[in-house]
Amino acid sequence: MYVLHHVGFGVVKVGITAAISDRVARFEKRGFDVVGLLAVPTGQQAWDVERAVLRHVRVDLGLTHSLSQADLHGVGGWTETFSAKELPSRNLWSLVQKFHKETMRVPGNGAAGHGQAGALLST
Numbered sequence: 778m779y780v781l782h783h784v785g786f787g788v789v790k791v792g793i794t795a796a797i798s799d800r801v802a803r804f805e806k807r808g809f810d811v812v813g814l815l816a817v818p819t820g821q822q823a824w825d826v827e828r829a830v831l832r833h834v835r836v837d838l839g840l841t842h843s844l845s846q847a848d849l850h851g852v853g854g855w856t857e858t859f860s861a862k863e864l865p866s867r868n869l870w871s872l873v874q875k876f877h878k879e880t881m882r883v884p885g886n887g888a889a890g891h892g893q894a895g896a897l898l899s900t
Contacts, residue, residue, distance in 0.1 A: 778823050780873055781809040782866040788843045788858045789869045791830055793823040803852050812866040815873060822880060829876040830869075831857065840864060 779801050781790040785808055794800040801811060817823040834840050844858040859869070 778815040778817055778826060778873060778877070780812040780866060780870045782812050782861060783807075783809045786844060786848070786858075787861050789861045789864055789866045790854060790858045791827060791869060791873060792854050792857055793817075793820070793827050795820070800852075804854075807849070807852065813870045813873065815877060817877065825880045826873065826877050827857075829880060830872050833872060833876070834859060834864060834869075838864065 778793050779791070781792070781801070781804055782788070783790070789812070790804070790809065792800070796816070801814070805811065815826075817826060840859050840863055842856045842858050843860045844855040846853075846855050849855040849858075
C-alpha cells in the first residue's frame with residue numbers, strides 16, 4: 778500500500794500495488810512524492826485496508842476525488858485522490874495505519890502484527 782502527495786496538483790493519493798510492480802515509480806515520474814509505504818501480507822488484506830480508508834474518507838469525511846481520469850491518463854487511480862488541504866498527507870497516512878491495524882485484527886485476515894508499517898517518508 779502507498780500514500781502519495783503531489784504538491785502541484787495539491788492532492789494526496791492512496792493505493793495498493795504489488796511488491797514487484799513499478800506503479801509507485803510511474804506516479805513519481807508524474808511528480809508525486811511518496812509519503813509512506815506499507816507492506817501488507819496479501820492482496821486481499823491490502824484491498825480491505827484501502828476499501829476501509831476510502832469508505833472513511835468518502836462517507837465519514839465527505840470528500841470526493843480531486844483529479845480526473847484525464848489528469849492521470851495512463852496510470853489510473855484518479856478516484857483515490859483527495860485535496861491535500863482537506864486531507865493532509867500525514868492524516869491520510871495515519872488512516873492507512875489505523876485501518877491496517879484494525880483489518881489485521883479481523884478473524885480470517887491474519888494475526889495482528891503481520892505486515893510491516895513503513896515509515897513516514899515525507900510530507
